[in-house]
Amino acid sequence: MHYELCDFYRRDTSFDFNEEANEIDWLSLKSGQRIEVGKPLVFNVDRIDSYINDYDLLPTSNTPLVSERFKILFSDLKDDLQFVKATIVGGNNRLNEDYYFMNVLNVIPIMDKNRSVYEIKKYGKAEVMTIKELYITDLTGHSIVRMAEHKSYLIVTDDFRKRCINANLKGINFVPEGHSAYK
Structure with a gap:
């Protein structure tokens, strides 16, 4: 049996890839190729919720952001996944640097x-x-x-x-x- 991996979050929002702040274009995030960047990938959201760190997968436009727990759990899948540090910028420029972009390599x-x-x-x-x-x-x-x-x-x-x-x-x-x- 196979499954589609989907996100679920407490409220209707999306953590969006910020093309202006990043060194790469968002389409390259779906290419299946390893990515090399000199700094964390930047994602924007309207506000950083107090409960954000309760989630291991955040809602995005198919550019998954995952927690450290998720990253550690699947660190053995080196041929399937690459984890790239991410910075989430919310309203009032509040930051959360606890997540990773999950690059699916296949x-x-x-x-x-x-x-x-x-x-x-x-x-x-x-x-x-x-x-x-x-x-x-x-x-x-x-x-x-x-x-x-x-x-x-x-x-x-x-x-x-x-x-x-x-x-x-x-x-x-x-x-x-x-x-x-x-x-």
Whole structure:
């Protein structure tokens, strides 16, 4: 069984990659390549909540920010993950430097197009895929991958999910393959 890794946070917000403050462009964060930067990556949020450090995964636009606990738990996955120090800047320039950008190093075509239910719409030259029911072929020996067909999807194995649950990590939801919000 495979799962989509999703975040959950107490309020509706997003920790956004700050392109102006960073040395790299946000698209390179989804490339599956190791990144080298001379300083922590900067993310912005409207305010830094008093409970932020209760969470091990923060809501972002598919550029996951994870806690030190998460980083330590998965430090053995050197072929799958790279952790890059991050600085979160909130309102009134309050800082939180307790998180890491989780760079998923494998972008692999894993969507079972025969079993999955999806549609592709064209907007000019751009194609946008909407996945209504996702099935996975195989992660080919990896614990976590970014799905090549739709790079916003992070797919994990059942073992990865169990490690998160056993460590009591917070702010993480797992959507099982085959789940559909359209049914």
